[in-house]
Amino acid sequence: MLAFVLTLVLLLGIVIVLAYAERKVAAFMQDRLGPTEAGPYGSLQSVLDVVKLLQKEDIIPAAADKKLFKLAPILIFAAVFAGFAVIPFAPELVPAGIGIGVFYLLAIISLDVVGLLMAGWGSNNKYAMLGAMRSVAQIVSYEIPAGLAILSVVMVCQSLDFQEISYQQGILLNRFSGLEFEQNWLFGIEALGIDTTKIGGITTWNIFRAPILLVAFVIYFIASLAESNRAPFDIPEAESELVAGFHVEYSGFRFAVLFLAEYSMMVLVSLVAVILFLGSWNTPLPNLTALKLANWTTGTIGGVSGILWGGFWLLSKTFVLLFLQLQIRWTYPRLRVDQLMHLCWKVLTPIALAVVLLAGIWRLLMI
Amino acid sequence: MLFYFFAAVAILSGAYMVLTRNLLYAGFALLLTLLSVAAIYVLLFADFVAVTQLMVYVGGVLVLILFGIMLSSRVHDKSVMSENVNKGWGITISLLTLIGLCYTIWQTKFASLPWLQAASTDMLGAQKSTVQGIGIKLMTDFVLPFEIASLLLLIALIGAAYIATDKQEV
Numbered sequence: 001m002l003a004f005v006l007t008l009v010l011l012l013g014i015v016i017v018l019a020y021a022e023r024k025v026a027a028f029m030q031d032r033l034g035p036t037e038a039g040p041y042g043s044l045q046s047v048l049d050v051v052k053l054l055q056k057e058d059i060i061p062a063a064a065d066k067k068l069f070k071l072a073p074i075l076i077f078a079a080v081f082a083g084f085a086v087i088p089f090a091p092e093l094v095p096a097g098i099g100i101g102v103f104y105l106l107a108i109i110s111l112d113v114v115g116l117l118m119a120g121w122g123s124n125n126k127y128a129m130l131g132a133m134r135s136v137a138q139i140v141s142y143e144i145p146a147g148l149a150i151l152s153v154v155m156v157c158q159s160l161d162f163q164e165i166s167y168q169q170g171i172l173l174n175r176f177s178g179l180e181f182e183q184n185w186l187f188g189i190e191a192l193g194i195d196t197t198k199i200g201g202i203t204t205w206n207i208f209r210a211p212i213l214l215v216a217f218v219i220y221f222i223a224s225l226a227e228s229n230r231a232p233f234d235i236p237e238a239e240s241e242l243v244a245g246f247h248v249e250y251s252g253f254r255f256a257v258l259f260l261a262e263y264s265m266m267v268l269v270s271l272v273a274v275i276l277f278l279g280s281w282n283t284p285l286p287n288l289t290a291l292k293l294a295n296w297t298t299g300t301i302g303g304v305s306g307i308l309w310g311g312f313w314l315l316s317k318t319f320v321l322l323f324l325q326l327q328i329r330w331t332y333p334r335l336r337v338d339q340l341m342h343l344c345w346k347v348l349t350p351i352a353l354a355v356v357l358l359a360g361i362w363r364l365l366m367i
Numbered sequence: 368m369l370f371y372f373f374a375a376v377a378i379l380s381g382a383y384m385v386l387t388r389n390l391l392y393a394g395f396a397l398l399l400t401l402l403s404v405a406a407i408y409v410l411l412f413a414d415f416v417a418v419t420q421l422m423v424y425v426g427g428v429l430v431l432i433l434f435g436i437m438l439s440s441r442v443h444d445k446s447v448m449s450e451n452v453n454k455g456w457g458i459t460i461s462l463l464t465l466i467g468l469c470y471t472i473w474q475t476k477f478a479s480l481p482w483l484q485a486a487s488t489d490m491l492g493a494q495k496s497t498v499q500g501i502g503i504k505l506m507t508d509f510v511l512p513f514e515i516a517s518l519l520l521l522i523a524l525i526g527a528a529y530i531a532t533d534k535q536e537v
Contacts, residue, residue: 068395100414100498107418110426114398117433121391129437140430160498 003095007084014315015263019046022326029330053259056252061124064249068122073250073257076115080264082108087271088163090281090310091172091301101162102154105272106147109227112265113139116246119258123249131245134337135236139227141344146223148352149216152359153276156188156210156366162275169209170282171200171294175301187211188366200294201286205279210362216355217277219348221321224269226344229262230325232332233340270321271314278317281310370410377403394433401425415497 020035020043027034035042060066086101088094098104113136120132157165167176174180174197186194186203188210196203207214226233229245237245247258274280285293297313299305335343380399387393401424408417505513 098414100418103418107421107426110422113430114425118395121437136430
């Protein structure tokens with residue numbers, strides 16, 4: 001119960017910062033100033049936006065299917081929020097450390113799709129319906145390259161547990177029960193003979209442990225943009241053709257929940273990318289001979305310093321990825337439907353399949 | 368306690384799914400049924416089966432059903448309604464199935480099954496989940512059914528792609 005409240009509060013904080021960052025990044029990329037009035041540099045703008053949304057009237061269209069219309073935002077947010085249950089925030093700090101966390105996350109995200117269909121249908125609006133259909137088609141298709149990229153990580157790490165994957169990517173490797181005698185080698189190749197177990201830092205991140213995962217990371221990042229309906233994959237809510245997509249009829253509190261779910265999805269996919277590829281809560285600084293940078297920036301496991309350092313590294317890496325998502329939105333034009341499907345089925349999926357095979361071969365080099 | 372809650376939800380939503388005339392509502396009731404069955408699997412320490420159930424049925428089959436209903440309905444601004452046909456045969460067959468199931472369940476003495484008694488002592492052992500066991504079994508004892516199932520799915524996929532293509536007559 002405590003984990004539920006803490007995660008929700010943390011998520012709300014991140015989403016408010018993210019909404020503000022989105023407007024500021026957009027403004028600077030277009031040579032504008034963005035919000036400036038509310039608070040210093042407009043920093044209270046998103047807080048006030050939330051307050052405004054909560055005060056608004058909750059309008060339910062007369063022709064809408066009222067039960068589905070009311071239920072849909074809750075279902076969408078619940079599906080995304082349930083994904084946070086398996087995310088480890090620091091060593092020994094995870095809301096629900098289940099052994100099949102990665103698989104669970106992939107499955108629970110597909111619940112989101114049902115919520116989107118419910119919202120689109122319940123609104124009884126052709127734009128909402130079109131937006132929901134496009135969104136679902138996109139999410140279902142891009143789950144395949146994303147799933148294959150995640151599968152290649154699972155093959156290298158030999159685990160479906162997010163926490164175990166996190167421990168493998170740093171100097172705390174031998175502190176996880178079951179991994180006491182494991183060793184990390186530079187680029188994962190034992191034949192090179194360079195033991196990085198005690199060096200840690202960036203050398204033990206998954207993208208360096210098995211450099212083939214760098215390709216998998218790029219595939220996953222592109223697919224995750226599509227799964228969270230971000231530009232350049234934002235045809236489900238293309239403003240110039242569909243008004244706003246599946247949430248066109250929503251207002252007030254229900255719109256706020258949908259908005260929160262959308263940004264939570266961005267945070268969730270970035271967190272998963274960080275945990276699977278970019279070393280999770282491990283520090284990027286390696287131990288270099290006398291300079292024990294990795295030890296200094298890890299803290300004591302289970303103690304306050306360990307939790308603070310872990311949370312700091314995890315969140316700062318996540319924010320770097322989120323910034324990249326915002327930046328891409330204002331850099332690339334929107335893809336057409338046929339381009340979208342071409343990219344997914346004819347480019348990303350074959351490459352991802354090849355990466356899975358190569359990751360399996362790489363794993364053989366690692367033992 | 369939790370088991371009875373989820374069992375009640377599963378039965379109620381299942382009953383709603385069968386009794387409602389609106390096909391779309393039936394689809395969403397199916398979602399609730401599948402979720403509560405997945406919860407029951409978790410309570411039975413079958414975590415992998417529970418998540419697979421979510422993945423395959425909610426992520427795949429249910430979305431397909433909903434897509435089918437949504438694309439084929441609203442012909443005259445009316446939702447798709449189900450109709451009653453073949454009442455006599457339907458009632459007969461479902462009653463026979465019920466009797467058969469009840470008879471089998473009464474005949475089985477669950478408490479005396481050897482693997483059930485062993486299960487209470489070594490639930491998962493040192494393993495954190497059932498994934499390792501399932502994976503090893505699939506690659507050793509059950510490798511033939513596993514490969515045949517994947518081959519069947521591939522054939523179905525090719526068939527579906529062939530049916531869906533525009534056949535340009537030459």
